[in-house]
Amino acid sequence: MKIQKLFQRTRFGIFLLFGVIVLCTSALCIYTVDTQLTAEYETNSQNIAKSVADASVDILLNRNLATLQSMIDQFVEIQGIRYIYITSENGEYLAHTFVPGIPEQILASDHANTEPVERSIPGLGDFLEVGSPILAGVAGTVHVGMDQDEVALKIQRAIGQQVILICIFLVVGVLASIWLVNLAAKPLAELLAYAVNIADKREPETTADDLLGRDDEVGDLARLFRHISDQSPDSGAPEASPGKAR
């Protein structure tokens, strides 16, 4: 005989509790990873822009644009960085990494802007662009474009991995909880069967001895049922093994 109803709420409660924990943890995880990684990529872009700006001073003053181009070509190999361009103080494009040409959106933008700005360039994608002034802006500005699609993909991957891990914990936790509840319900089921047997005045199953020998509440209840049954005038229940009943 199985205990079907007694732990239904318990199982539901456990499932609900784990669900809420997973949802809350996932939401927090998504927010934290998204915020921190986005900030990290943005900071990296700003650092790269600043590095290029710092390194560009002498090169620009020497008008050595080939070396300048060589330098930004190396920086643009960094993952997530999609383009770099350097404008003069007059807005002239001194070096860039665009192929086949400088996009209209870039040409139309403020060349001296150093604040982060989001750009959507047809055919290229969505970008977060950061800038850094060269010699406080009097020698020009370095602009670094971070590929938001690529960054979003990386963030999604990071979040996905964490959510998958949390879901695994949820499934394992729920299964473990159900197993533990079932473990607790098993002696109750045996007790119920024992009580039904007593009530029906049938021979107890062989597990009766184990039941009556338990030193927990289930054992106490079994012995109580036995005692009540023995007190009953039309009791026909057989004696348990003397050594095990207490």
Place this chain on the structure above:
Amino acid sequence: MNVRNGKGQSGEGSGSPAPSLTRRAMLRRGLAGLLAVSCAGWVGRRGADSVLGGLNMVSAQELETGFEGATDDEIVLGMSAAFSGPSRGLGSELYRGAMAYFNHVNDNGGVAGRKITLKLYDDGYQPDPCVRNTMRLMLEDNVFLLFGYVGTPTVTRVLPLLKKFQDEQVYLFFPFTGAQPQREPPYGDFAFNLRASYRQETAGLVNNFLAAGKRKIGVFYQADAYGRSGWAGVRAALDRHGERLAGEATYRRGQRFTGSMREQVEILKSNAPDAVICIGSYAACAAFARDAVDRDLRVPIANLSFVGSENMLQLLSDLGEDVETYSRYLVNSQVVPSYEDTSIPAVREYRELMERYDPAVPEELVKESYSPFPQSFVSLEGFLDAKLMTEILRRLGASPDRDGLEEAVFSVDNYDLGIGERVSFGPDRRQGLQTVYYTVVQEGRYVTLDDWQGWLS
């Protein structure tokens, strides 16, 4: 074994030669160690392994022979160039021209009894392999000097290495690039150039176009240091005339002829240029010329010497159309005279030696098929590079040493290379030739252009 300038230990007459470390040898190891540490992260594990392997090689060689790229029998020059990829024609032709002369020198006793040999590596016209090759040449192969490198993006990345090794005096001779970085501080002291610069080539093209009334000049260029160098040259030349670029379009290095350049053509076409100056490799520039004609951008298209004129024309000819269709708008600047002009003594010598030796690129470097040209502007440049290199090595005397290299180069004053223009070097003059030539295609071959007005009309 004889050792130069007492820098090693002669084994003659001594039972057990004790290795002596010179100041330079110790310095080299220190520098090499520093380089290994500093470059390990940059070039990746493979490069670091190579550097560390090189340290062992250098130590062993120094202890045994004092070898510095020059022994009693040979002088070893190191060359990293494009022998594979879309620009393989450039490295191959430059090598062939140089070897035609070096073979001739070697067959006639070499330089002070030493044969000149080239230690070759393929970089595919890519910067990172070029840096690795250079470290191998300097640390493992321990070459006497670097010679005949191909390309701006490659050379600009190697220059910091030369500065790092400045106490070793490993110089780069006659790179196949007209870019400024190896002509100016802070790296100008580590290289010697023979050819005219891209600035001179682009200025010449711009001046001639403007003189002919072509004022709206657009630029099509490779998106790297080479392209930027040429772009800057065009911009500066236009600036001197109060003009600005009419438009610009770029392409990625490594572009093949089969790729489309229609986008670039459309970008430039939208600016309605009177002429376009291309700063690229032959595959990309040929593709641009093809697509420009196909899309009705029928204006003069100029190319710099680096393009590899014969390779470019070959690709256009392979289209199966009348070659005139695609080549009639081409004008290419050159830094050596026409190899067709047999009135020039050096050209006669070049043609004779190319025919006699017909040098081939070593098989181990041939990854893709390549059909060399009997003569080409690039191989003529390699030939002249080798001729001047040989003269400089001769001036080093019987005991060639890197310490004397710079002095030997500076002793080249008003030297007749056989092309009419005399060559001089000095502390403030690290480029031998200044002349730029212009060529157009007529009847499937390049001829010298003297009358711009007539050609453009």
